[in-house]
Amino acid sequence: xxxxxxxxxxxxxxxxxxxxxxxxxxxxxxxxxxxxxxxxxxxxxxxxxxxxxxxxxxxxxxxxxxxxxxxxxxxxxxxxxxxxxxxxxxxxxxxxxxxxxxxxxxxxxxxxxxxxxxxxxxxxxxxxxxxxxxxxxxxxxxxxxxxxxxxxxxxxxxxxxxxxxxxxxxxxxxxxxxxxxxxxxxxxxxxxxxxxxxxxxxxxxxxxxxxxxxxxxxxxxxxxxxxxxxxxxxxxxxxxxxxxxxxxxxxxxxxxxxxxxxxxxxxxxxxxxxxxxxxxxxxxxxxxxxxxxxxxxxxxxxxxxxxxxxxxxxxxxxxxxxxxxxxxxxxxxxxxxxxxxxxxxxxxxxxxxxxxxxxxxx
Numbered sequence: 001x002x003x004x005x006x007x008x009x010x011x012x013x014x015x016x017x018x019x020x021x022x023x024x025x026x027x028x029x030x031x032x033x034x035x036x037x038x039x040x041x042x043x044x045x046x047x048x049x050x051x052x053x054x055x056x057x058x059x060x061x062x063x064x065x066x067x068x069x070x071x072x073x074x075x076x077x078x079x080x081x082x083x084x085x086x087x088x089x090x091x092x093x094x095x096x097x098x099x100x101x102x103x104x105x106x107x108x109x110x111x112x113x114x115x116x117x118x119x120x121x122x123x124x125x126x127x128x129x130x131x132x133x134x135x136x137x138x139x140x141x142x143x144x145x146x147x148x149x150x151x152x153x154x155x156x157x158x159x160x161x162x163x164x165x166x167x168x169x170x171x172x173x174x175x176x177x178x179x180x181x182x183x184x185x186x187x188x189x190x191x192x193x194x195x196x197x198x199x200x201x202x203x204x205x206x207x208x209x210x211x212x213x214x215x216x217x218x219x220x221x222x223x224x225x226x227x228x229x230x231x232x233x234x235x236x237x238x239x240x241x242x243x244x245x246x247x248x249x250x251x252x253x254x255x256x257x258x259x260x261x262x263x264x265x266x267x268x269x270x271x272x273x274x275x276x277x278x279x280x281x282x283x284x285x286x287x288x289x290x291x292x293x294x295x296x297x298x299x300x301x302x303x304x305x306x307x308x309x310x311x312x313x314x315x316x317x318x319x320x321x322x323x324x325x326x327x328x329x330x331x332x333x334x335x336x337x338x339x340x341x342x343x344x345x346x347x348x349x350x351x352x353x354x355x356x357x358x359x360x361x362x
Contacts, residue, residue, distance in 0.1 A: 003037050005099050008071045009128040013101070015044040015053070016073050017136060021188035021213070022047050025287040027074055027140040029053040033061040033095075035068035052077070054086045058093045066094030073133050075104040075126070076113040087116050097123040102130045105141045139290035142310065148280045150290040152189070152311040153300050154182060157329040158321045163297060166325040168201050177353035178315045183209045185313070189292040191240075191283070195299035196221035205231045206294070216240060216288065220299055222274050224264070228257050240286075242279050244269050276306045301332020304342060312344065314358040 015030030023029075023045050031053035033041040041064075043056025051059070054072050058065050076086040076098070090098065098117055103126065104110050114124050134141060139150035156174040157163050164170035172179065186192060186208045192215050198204065199219055206217045217232050217239045224243045226232075232239055239262035246255065246266075258264060267282055268275040283291070293300060293309075303309050314329070335341055344360030351357075 005071070005125070006128055008032055008034055008039075008069075009073065009099065009101050011039075012042075012053075012071045012073050013129060013133060013136065015042055016133075018044055019046050024048060024190050024289045025140070025143060027137040029072065029074045031057040031073070032071040033057050033065050033068050034071060035064065040064050040068060052086050055089050058089050058095070061093070067096050069097045069099060070095045071099045073101040073129075074137070075100050075102070075109065075111075076117070077104065077106075077109050078112045078116050079108050087113055090117065091120050091122070095122060097125070099128065100124060100126045101128050101133045102126070106144045138310070143284060143289040147284050148277075148308075149190070149284050149288050150310050151280070151293060151303060151308050152290065152313060153293045153303065153309050154185070154313045154315070155295070155300065155329040156182070156315045156317070158317055158319045160320050160322060161329050162321040162323075162326040163295065163329045164201065164327040165321055166323045166327075168327070170202060170327075173319060173321075174315045174317045175353040175355050178317075178355045178357070180209070181352055181357070182313075182315065186215060186292055187211055187213065189215050189290050190288045191216040191218050191291045193218040193220065193291050193293045193299075195219075195296050196223075196226055197298060198295040199226055199230050199232060201296070203227075203231045204294075205234070207237070214238075215292070218242060218283070218291070219262075220274060220279070222272075224252070224255050224258060226258060228254065228261070233261050239263070240265050240283075242267055242274060242283075244274060273302075276302060276308055280308060297328050297331040301330045301334065303332075304330060305332040305334075309342075309362050311361050312359070315352070316356045316358060318354060318356075 012030035012032050016028040019028050026048045030044040032039055041057045041060035043053045045053045054076055076090055078085050078087050117124050142150045158173055192206045196219055208214055214237050217237055219226055219241045221241050222244050226241060241262045242265050268278040342362055347360040349358055
């Protein structure tokens with residue numbers, strides 16, 4: 001590959017991706033300090049609260065940064081957050097030019113970092129691999145601009161779209177390899193969400209295999225009927241139960257016990273059910289930037305009905321279950337005309353063991 005600005009930006013993007021699933025609610029960012037086409041130092045934002053990519057790279061470069069170029073995937077910040085502004089370190093370092101992948105979508109900083117650097121007579125170029133970088137940080141972009149989490153729906157279904165038989169039997173439709181792959185995907189999300197029917201039927205733990213970092217568990221449960229001894233509470237993990245406000249005189253013993261086991265998050269009501277948009281807004285207020293929804297069909301269908309799904313991962317097993325009473329992967333209200341069907345973009349199909357994974361953006 002030709003040694004160019006795009007070449008170095010691609011390397012910085014690879015650095016940023018090393019922290020996938022670890023930086024929320026911050027974006028993934030990578031940086032390189034380059035002089036005479038030689039990389040002097042590198043860095044990436046490893047975790048929220050730790051130094052940003054530019055600061056790490058400049059710290060490693062030390063005095064050698066003077067007169068060099070800084071490649072950074074996202075516009076440097078000018079504001080105090082969990083860490084001080086990055087532009088201060090850039091200005092002090094003596095960097096002569098900053099190559100920026102894309103503008104910061106955060107309204108607090110958008111364009112200000114670049115303007116501040118140019119105001120100090122530092123040359124700035126913007127716009128490299130923007131499409132790929134925006135895809136990398138899609139959850140952060142939605143979270144910071146719309147105040148809503150990025151929602152990925154994951155389904156394990158039969159060829160005819162069933163996630164359980166008419167008796168509720170669902171173990172196992174997809175292969176061991178598909179389930180192992182899904183566990184790896186869980187690590188990249190702040191939270192895993194299921195409806196209460198999935199808890200009642202499958203009693204899952206929703207843990208990530210072989211990982212110290214465990215995502216938050218979210219149960220959507222309008223009637224607060226989650227069993228006190230559900231596996232989702234063991235081993236002890238952070239759990240949020242989303243429910244409707246309790247009416248005076250309707251408090252239950254089960255509610256009080258669940259409040260001791262989980263954070264009970266009350267959201268607005270809509271036609272007797274949970275208002276899903278209000279739920280997403282309140283989850284974003286908890287700094288949840290992306291959610292992995294694993295069922296069931298009613299919850300997934302309702303999320304589609306409300307236009308809240310951003311990405312899908314359908315693991316399809318070459319099995320036919322049949323039966324009009326078998327449980328479908330996507331329920332809800334649905335559509336009345338084919339022309340209104342959700343059309344996926346950027347579709348990828350991958351073979352996993354005997355199954356197929358269909359991935360796409362909504």
